[in-house]
Amino acid sequence: MTKIVATFEVSYTQILNKSGKLTGPLPAFAQDPEKLIELYRAMVLSRAFDAKAVSLHRTGRLGTFPSAVGQEAVCVGTASAMQETDVFLPSFREHGAQLIRGVTLVEQLLYWGGDERGSDFSGPKKDFPMAVPVGTHAPHAAGVALAMKLRGEERAAVCLMGDGATSRGDVYESWNMAGVWSLPVVYVINNNQWAISLPRSAQSAAETLAQKAIAAGFPGEQVDGNDVIAVYDVVDKALKKARSGGGAHLIEAVTYRLSDHTTADDASRYRSDEEVSARWSEEPISRMRTYLTESSAWKKEDEESLLAECAKTIEAAVEEYLATKPLPPESMFDYLYAELPAAYAAQRAAAVAASDENGDD
Ligand SMILES: Cc1ncc(C[n+]2csc(CCOP(=O)(O)OP(=O)(O)O)c2C)c(N)n1
Numbered sequence: 001m002t003k004i005v006a007t008f009e010v011s012y013t014q015i016l017n018k019s020g021k022l023t024g025p026l027p028a029f030a031q032d033p034e035k036l037i038e039l040y041r042a043m044v045l046s047r048a049f050d051a052k053a054v055s056l057h058r059t060g061r062l063g064t065f066p067s068a069v070g071q072e073a074v075c076v077g078t079a080s081a082m083q084e085t086d087v088f089l090p091s092f093r094e095h096g097a098q099l100i101r102g103v104t105l106v107e108q109l110l111y112w113g114g115d116e117r118g119s120d121f122s123g124p125k126k127d128f129p130m131a132v133p134v135g136t137h138a139p140h141a142a143g144v145a146l147a148m149k150l151r152g153e154e155r156a157a158v159c160l161m162g163d164g165a166t167s168r169g170d171v172y173e174s175w176n177m178a179g180v181w182s183l184p185v186v187y188v189i190n191n192n193q194w195a196i197s198l199p200r201s202a203q204s205a206a207e208t209l210a211q212k213a214i215a216a217g218f219p220g221e222q223v224d225g226n227d228v229i230a231v232y233d234v235v236d237k238a239l240k241k242a243r244s245g246g247g248a249h250l251i252e253a254v255t256y257r258l259s260d261h262t263t264a265d266d267a268s269r270y271r272s273d274e275e276v277s278a279r280w281s282e283e284p285i286s287r288m289r290t291y292l293t294e295s296s297a298w299k300k301e302d303e304e305s306l307l308a309e310c311a312k313t314i315e316a317a318v319e320e321y322l323a324t325k326p327l328p329p330e331s332m333f334d335y336l337y338a339e340l341p342a343a344y345a346a347q348r349a350a351a352v353a354a355s356d357e358n359g360d361d
Protein backbone atom coordinates (compact mmCIF):
# COMPACT_ATOMS: atom_id res chain seq x y z
CA MET A 1 0.00 0.00 0.00
CA THR A 2 1.17 3.47 -0.76
CA LYS A 3 -0.59 6.58 0.49
CA ILE A 4 0.17 10.28 0.56
CA VAL A 5 1.40 11.19 4.05
CA ALA A 6 2.22 14.85 3.51
CA THR A 7 1.22 17.57 1.10
CA PHE A 8 2.03 21.24 1.12
CA GLU A 9 1.25 24.48 -0.63
CA VAL A 10 3.21 27.69 -0.97
CA SER A 11 1.18 30.86 -1.48
CA TYR A 12 2.30 34.02 -3.29
CA THR A 13 0.88 37.38 -2.20
CA GLN A 14 0.77 40.54 -4.26
CA ILE A 15 -1.42 43.58 -3.57
CA LEU A 16 0.09 46.21 -5.87
CA ASN A 17 1.26 45.05 -9.29
CA LYS A 18 4.09 46.48 -11.36
CA SER A 19 1.76 48.97 -13.05
CA GLY A 20 0.71 50.38 -9.67
CA LYS A 21 -2.74 48.76 -9.79
CA LEU A 22 -4.31 46.90 -6.87
CA THR A 23 -4.65 43.16 -7.44
CA GLY A 24 -6.44 42.53 -4.16
CA PRO A 25 -8.10 44.37 -1.30
CA LEU A 26 -5.95 46.80 0.68
CA PRO A 27 -5.13 45.47 4.17
CA ALA A 28 -6.42 47.57 7.07
CA PHE A 29 -3.07 49.28 7.78
CA ALA A 30 -2.86 50.42 4.14
CA GLN A 31 -6.24 52.16 4.12
CA ASP A 32 -4.55 55.20 5.62
CA PRO A 33 -2.75 57.06 2.79
CA GLU A 34 -0.38 58.59 5.35
CA LYS A 35 0.94 55.12 6.16
CA LEU A 36 1.56 54.40 2.48
CA ILE A 37 3.30 57.75 2.06
CA GLU A 38 5.53 56.90 5.04
CA LEU A 39 6.57 53.61 3.35
CA TYR A 40 7.13 55.40 0.04
CA ARG A 41 9.28 58.10 1.63
CA ALA A 42 11.43 55.49 3.37
CA MET A 43 12.05 53.67 0.08
CA VAL A 44 13.00 56.92 -1.66
CA LEU A 45 15.41 57.89 1.14
CA SER A 46 16.95 54.42 1.06
CA ARG A 47 17.58 54.64 -2.69
CA ALA A 48 19.02 58.15 -2.46
CA PHE A 49 21.35 57.05 0.35
CA ASP A 50 22.36 54.05 -1.73
CA ALA A 51 23.37 56.25 -4.68
CA LYS A 52 25.36 58.55 -2.39
CA ALA A 53 27.15 55.61 -0.75
CA VAL A 54 28.20 54.26 -4.16
CA SER A 55 29.58 57.65 -5.20
CA LEU A 56 31.43 58.01 -1.89
CA HIS A 57 33.04 54.66 -2.60
CA ARG A 58 33.91 55.68 -6.17
CA THR A 59 35.66 58.78 -4.83
CA GLY A 60 37.63 56.83 -2.21
CA ARG A 61 35.67 57.98 0.82
CA LEU A 62 33.85 54.75 1.71
CA GLY A 63 34.77 51.06 1.71
CA THR A 64 33.05 48.38 -0.38
CA PHE A 65 29.29 48.95 -0.36
CA PRO A 66 26.44 46.58 -1.28
CA SER A 67 23.78 48.51 -3.15
CA ALA A 68 20.17 47.48 -2.61
CA VAL A 69 18.65 49.23 -5.63
CA GLY A 70 15.38 47.53 -6.52
CA GLN A 71 15.10 45.76 -3.16
CA GLU A 72 13.85 48.68 -1.08
CA ALA A 73 10.40 47.18 -0.52
CA VAL A 74 11.84 44.09 1.19
CA CYS A 75 13.73 46.17 3.75
CA VAL A 76 11.16 48.90 4.26
CA GLY A 77 8.16 46.54 4.39
CA THR A 78 9.88 44.18 6.82
CA ALA A 79 11.26 46.75 9.25
CA SER A 80 8.08 48.85 9.22
CA ALA A 81 6.03 45.86 10.33
CA MET A 82 8.29 45.31 13.35
CA GLN A 83 7.68 46.64 16.85
CA GLU A 84 10.43 48.53 18.60
CA THR A 85 10.86 45.66 21.07
CA ASP A 86 11.39 43.03 18.36
CA VAL A 87 15.00 42.27 17.50
CA PHE A 88 16.37 42.66 13.97
CA LEU A 89 19.23 40.48 12.72
CA PRO A 90 20.27 41.80 9.32
CA SER A 91 22.74 40.64 6.72
CA PHE A 92 24.69 43.23 4.77
CA ARG A 93 22.17 44.60 2.23
CA GLU A 94 19.70 45.96 4.73
CA HIS A 95 20.42 49.66 5.15
CA GLY A 96 16.81 50.48 4.20
CA ALA A 97 15.58 48.38 7.11
CA GLN A 98 18.17 49.69 9.54
CA LEU A 99 17.12 53.25 8.76
CA ILE A 100 13.60 52.43 9.91
CA ARG A 101 14.91 50.67 13.00
CA GLY A 102 16.66 53.91 13.97
CA VAL A 103 20.25 53.22 12.89
CA THR A 104 21.38 56.66 11.72
CA LEU A 105 22.84 57.42 8.31
CA VAL A 106 26.04 58.54 10.03
CA GLU A 107 26.33 55.18 11.82
CA GLN A 108 25.77 53.37 8.54
CA LEU A 109 28.44 55.43 6.78
CA LEU A 110 30.87 54.85 9.66
CA TYR A 111 30.28 51.10 9.40
CA TRP A 112 30.93 50.99 5.65
CA GLY A 113 33.87 53.31 6.17
CA GLY A 114 35.43 50.64 8.41
CA ASP A 115 34.70 52.28 11.76
CA GLU A 116 33.47 49.93 14.52
CA ARG A 117 31.42 52.72 16.05
CA GLY A 118 28.98 52.29 13.17
CA SER A 119 27.73 49.10 14.84
CA ASP A 120 27.16 50.80 18.19
CA PHE A 121 23.66 51.94 17.30
CA SER A 122 22.33 54.94 19.15
CA GLY A 123 18.82 53.70 18.38
CA PRO A 124 17.99 49.97 18.43
CA LYS A 125 20.42 48.79 21.10
CA LYS A 126 19.19 45.20 21.00
CA ASP A 127 19.39 44.85 17.19
CA PHE A 128 22.34 42.89 15.86
CA PRO A 129 25.13 44.33 13.75
CA MET A 130 25.15 43.33 10.07
CA ALA A 131 26.29 39.78 9.37
CA VAL A 132 28.71 39.87 6.46
CA PRO A 133 29.45 36.13 6.73
CA VAL A 134 26.57 34.66 4.75
CA GLY A 135 23.85 33.13 6.93
CA THR A 136 25.77 33.01 10.22
CA HIS A 137 23.15 35.21 11.87
CA ALA A 138 20.36 32.64 11.37
CA PRO A 139 21.36 30.54 14.42
CA HIS A 140 21.73 33.77 16.39
CA ALA A 141 18.12 34.60 15.47
CA ALA A 142 16.95 31.23 16.81
CA GLY A 143 18.93 31.89 19.99
CA VAL A 144 17.41 35.35 20.43
CA ALA A 145 13.93 33.93 19.86
CA LEU A 146 14.57 31.11 22.34
CA ALA A 147 15.52 33.68 24.98
CA MET A 148 12.32 35.62 24.29
CA LYS A 149 10.28 32.45 24.59
CA LEU A 150 11.93 31.30 27.83
CA ARG A 151 11.32 34.74 29.34
CA GLY A 152 7.69 34.69 28.24
CA GLU A 153 8.05 37.96 26.34
CA GLU A 154 5.73 39.08 23.55
CA ARG A 155 8.51 39.84 21.14
CA ALA A 156 9.94 38.25 18.02
CA ALA A 157 13.25 38.07 16.18
CA VAL A 158 13.43 38.98 12.50
CA CYS A 159 16.25 37.53 10.43
CA LEU A 160 16.78 38.88 6.91
CA MET A 161 19.02 36.94 4.55
CA GLY A 162 19.69 36.46 0.86
CA ASP A 163 18.65 33.60 -1.45
CA GLY A 164 22.25 32.33 -1.37
CA ALA A 165 22.17 32.08 2.41
CA THR A 166 19.41 29.49 2.20
CA SER A 167 21.96 26.92 0.98
CA ARG A 168 24.04 27.24 4.14
CA GLY A 169 24.11 24.51 6.76
CA ASP A 170 23.79 26.85 9.71
CA VAL A 171 20.61 28.31 8.20
CA TYR A 172 19.01 24.85 8.00
CA GLU A 173 20.09 24.12 11.57
CA SER A 174 18.51 27.36 12.70
CA TRP A 175 15.25 26.54 10.91
CA ASN A 176 15.25 23.09 12.43
CA MET A 177 15.47 24.45 15.96
CA ALA A 178 12.92 27.19 15.20
CA GLY A 179 10.50 24.46 14.16
CA VAL A 180 11.21 22.01 17.00
CA TRP A 181 11.01 24.68 19.70
CA SER A 182 8.24 26.69 17.99
CA LEU A 183 10.26 29.86 18.31
CA PRO A 184 9.03 33.45 17.84
CA VAL A 185 11.19 34.15 14.79
CA VAL A 186 10.37 35.36 11.30
CA TYR A 187 12.91 34.63 8.57
CA VAL A 188 12.67 36.88 5.54
CA ILE A 189 14.57 35.85 2.43
CA ASN A 190 15.52 38.68 0.14
CA ASN A 191 15.47 36.58 -3.03
CA ASN A 192 17.15 39.02 -5.41
CA GLN A 193 17.83 36.18 -7.88
CA TRP A 194 21.62 36.33 -7.50
CA ALA A 195 24.30 35.32 -5.02
CA ILE A 196 27.10 37.40 -6.53
CA SER A 197 27.36 35.69 -9.98
CA LEU A 198 25.38 32.57 -9.11
CA PRO A 199 21.78 32.73 -10.40
CA ARG A 200 18.82 31.47 -8.38
CA SER A 201 18.40 28.59 -10.86
CA ALA A 202 21.83 27.24 -9.91
CA GLN A 203 21.38 27.95 -6.20
CA SER A 204 18.73 25.34 -5.44
CA ALA A 205 16.67 22.78 -7.35
CA ALA A 206 13.71 23.51 -5.05
CA GLU A 207 10.77 25.15 -6.82
CA THR A 208 10.58 27.85 -4.15
CA LEU A 209 12.90 28.79 -1.31
CA ALA A 210 9.84 29.25 0.90
CA GLN A 211 9.15 25.52 0.90
CA LYS A 212 12.39 24.88 2.77
CA ALA A 213 10.53 25.94 5.94
CA ILE A 214 8.03 23.15 5.48
CA ALA A 215 10.78 20.56 5.93
CA ALA A 216 11.53 22.26 9.25
CA GLY A 217 7.89 22.08 10.31
CA PHE A 218 6.69 25.66 9.96
CA PRO A 219 4.98 27.63 7.19
CA GLY A 220 6.78 29.22 4.28
CA GLU A 221 5.23 31.59 1.77
CA GLN A 222 6.23 33.83 -1.09
CA VAL A 223 5.44 37.50 -1.47
CA ASP A 224 6.04 39.99 -4.26
CA GLY A 225 9.19 41.55 -2.84
CA ASN A 226 8.70 44.64 -5.03
CA ASP A 227 5.35 45.38 -3.42
CA VAL A 228 5.93 47.13 -0.11
CA ILE A 229 2.26 46.84 0.91
CA ALA A 230 2.31 43.07 0.48
CA VAL A 231 5.68 42.67 2.24
CA TYR A 232 4.44 44.72 5.20
CA ASP A 233 1.23 42.73 5.33
CA VAL A 234 2.74 39.24 5.35
CA VAL A 235 5.52 40.18 7.78
CA ASP A 236 3.00 41.89 10.08
CA LYS A 237 0.81 38.76 10.17
CA ALA A 238 3.80 36.46 10.72
CA LEU A 239 5.08 38.67 13.54
CA LYS A 240 1.71 38.85 15.27
CA LYS A 241 1.51 35.05 15.10
CA ALA A 242 5.08 34.64 16.39
CA ARG A 243 4.61 37.06 19.29
CA SER A 244 1.45 35.31 20.42
CA GLY A 245 2.99 31.84 20.59
CA GLY A 246 2.28 30.63 17.04
CA GLY A 247 5.89 29.80 16.21
CA ALA A 248 8.26 30.48 13.37
CA HIS A 249 7.50 31.62 9.83
CA LEU A 250 9.47 32.01 6.62
CA ILE A 251 8.75 34.61 3.96
CA GLU A 252 10.48 34.52 0.58
CA ALA A 253 10.33 38.02 -0.87
CA VAL A 254 10.80 37.69 -4.61
CA THR A 255 12.68 40.67 -6.01
CA TYR A 256 15.67 41.47 -8.20
CA ARG A 257 19.12 42.94 -7.63
CA LEU A 258 19.26 45.79 -10.15
CA SER A 259 22.76 46.81 -9.06
CA ASP A 260 26.12 45.09 -9.04
CA HIS A 261 26.60 42.74 -6.08
CA THR A 262 28.80 45.36 -4.41
CA THR A 263 31.03 48.20 -5.54
CA ALA A 264 33.73 45.51 -5.98
CA ASP A 265 31.66 43.68 -8.61
CA ASP A 266 30.92 44.13 -12.32
CA ALA A 267 27.67 42.27 -12.98
CA SER A 268 27.88 42.88 -16.74
CA ARG A 269 30.41 40.04 -16.79
CA TYR A 270 27.76 37.45 -15.93
CA ARG A 271 24.31 38.80 -16.86
CA SER A 272 22.88 40.63 -19.85
CA ASP A 273 21.74 44.24 -20.01
CA GLU A 274 18.46 43.00 -21.49
CA GLU A 275 17.73 40.93 -18.40
CA VAL A 276 18.40 43.87 -16.10
CA SER A 277 16.45 46.45 -18.12
CA ALA A 278 13.41 44.17 -18.22
CA ARG A 279 13.50 44.01 -14.42
CA TRP A 280 13.48 47.80 -14.06
CA SER A 281 9.80 47.72 -15.00
CA GLU A 282 9.06 45.79 -11.79
CA GLU A 283 10.96 47.88 -9.27
CA PRO A 284 9.09 48.92 -6.12
CA ILE A 285 9.31 52.71 -6.00
CA SER A 286 7.70 53.71 -9.29
CA ARG A 287 4.72 51.37 -8.84
CA MET A 288 4.03 52.92 -5.44
CA ARG A 289 4.42 56.45 -6.83
CA THR A 290 1.96 55.58 -9.62
CA TYR A 291 -0.53 54.23 -7.10
CA LEU A 292 -0.24 57.23 -4.78
CA THR A 293 -0.45 59.70 -7.66
CA GLU A 294 -3.46 58.00 -9.20
CA SER A 295 -5.23 57.95 -5.86
CA SER A 296 -4.52 61.71 -5.48
CA ALA A 297 -2.39 61.19 -2.37
CA TRP A 298 0.84 62.41 -4.01
CA LYS A 299 1.67 65.30 -6.32
CA LYS A 300 4.64 66.46 -8.37
CA GLU A 301 5.45 69.10 -5.71
CA ASP A 302 5.45 66.41 -2.98
CA GLU A 303 7.95 64.42 -5.01
CA GLU A 304 10.19 67.44 -5.55
CA SER A 305 10.23 68.41 -1.90
CA LEU A 306 10.85 64.80 -0.83
CA LEU A 307 13.88 64.52 -3.11
CA ALA A 308 15.23 67.84 -1.84
CA GLU A 309 14.67 66.75 1.76
CA CYS A 310 16.45 63.40 1.18
CA ALA A 311 19.42 65.17 -0.44
CA LYS A 312 19.67 67.55 2.53
CA THR A 313 19.44 64.77 5.13
CA ILE A 314 22.07 62.72 3.31
CA GLU A 315 24.45 65.66 2.79
CA ALA A 316 24.30 66.47 6.50
CA ALA A 317 25.10 62.83 7.38
CA VAL A 318 27.98 62.70 4.90
CA GLU A 319 29.44 65.90 6.31
CA GLU A 320 29.29 64.51 9.85
CA TYR A 321 30.78 61.19 8.71
CA LEU A 322 33.67 62.83 6.90
CA ALA A 323 34.36 65.09 9.89
CA THR A 324 34.48 62.15 12.34
CA LYS A 325 37.99 61.66 13.64
CA PRO A 326 39.07 58.08 12.82
CA LEU A 327 39.79 55.69 15.66
CA PRO A 328 43.48 54.98 16.25
CA PRO A 329 44.78 51.89 14.34
CA GLU A 330 45.22 49.87 17.56
CA SER A 331 41.46 50.03 18.13
CA MET A 332 41.15 47.11 15.70
CA PHE A 333 42.48 44.90 18.51
CA ASP A 334 40.20 46.28 21.20
CA TYR A 335 36.71 44.94 20.48
CA LEU A 336 37.17 41.20 19.85
CA TYR A 337 38.42 39.82 23.16
CA ALA A 338 37.62 40.60 26.79
CA GLU A 339 41.33 40.09 27.42
CA LEU A 340 43.75 40.46 24.55
CA PRO A 341 45.67 37.20 23.89
CA ALA A 342 49.43 37.57 24.32
CA ALA A 343 50.10 36.98 20.60
CA TYR A 344 48.15 40.11 19.77
CA ALA A 345 49.61 42.26 22.52
CA ALA A 346 52.85 42.67 20.57
CA GLN A 347 50.97 43.46 17.37
CA ARG A 348 48.87 46.04 19.20
CA ALA A 349 52.00 47.67 20.60
CA ALA A 350 53.48 47.74 17.07
CA ALA A 351 50.34 49.45 15.77
CA VAL A 352 50.60 52.10 18.51
CA ALA A 353 54.31 52.64 17.71
CA ALA A 354 53.62 52.88 13.95
CA SER A 355 50.86 55.42 14.41
CA ASP A 356 53.07 57.48 16.77
CA GLU A 357 55.83 57.39 14.14
CA ASN A 358 53.39 58.57 11.46
CA GLY A 359 52.41 61.42 13.69
CA ASP A 360 48.81 60.19 13.96
CA ASP A 361 47.07 61.43 17.04
C1 LIG B 1 30.29 32.35 4.85
C2 LIG B 1 30.54 33.20 3.65
N1 LIG B 1 30.87 32.61 2.48
C3 LIG B 1 31.11 33.40 1.39
C4 LIG B 1 31.00 34.76 1.49
C5 LIG B 1 31.24 35.64 0.25
N2 LIG B 1 29.95 36.17 -0.18
C6 LIG B 1 29.58 37.43 0.15
S1 LIG B 1 28.06 37.78 -0.39
C7 LIG B 1 27.87 36.26 -1.10
C8 LIG B 1 26.61 35.90 -1.82
C9 LIG B 1 25.41 36.07 -0.99
O1 LIG B 1 24.26 35.87 -1.77
P1 LIG B 1 22.84 36.05 -1.14
O2 LIG B 1 22.74 35.28 0.12
O3 LIG B 1 21.86 35.76 -2.20
O4 LIG B 1 22.79 37.59 -0.71
P2 LIG B 1 22.90 38.89 -1.66
O5 LIG B 1 24.35 39.23 -1.73
O6 LIG B 1 22.34 38.53 -2.98
O7 LIG B 1 22.12 39.93 -0.97
C10 LIG B 1 29.00 35.49 -0.89
C11 LIG B 1 29.16 34.11 -1.38
C12 LIG B 1 30.68 35.32 2.73
N3 LIG B 1 30.54 36.64 2.90
N4 LIG B 1 30.44 34.52 3.79
Ligand SMILES: [Mg+2]
Binds near residue numbers: 162163164
Ligand atom coordinates in the same frame (compact mmCIF):
# COMPACT_ATOMS: atom_id res chain seq x y z
MG1 LIG C 1 20.89 37.10 -3.43
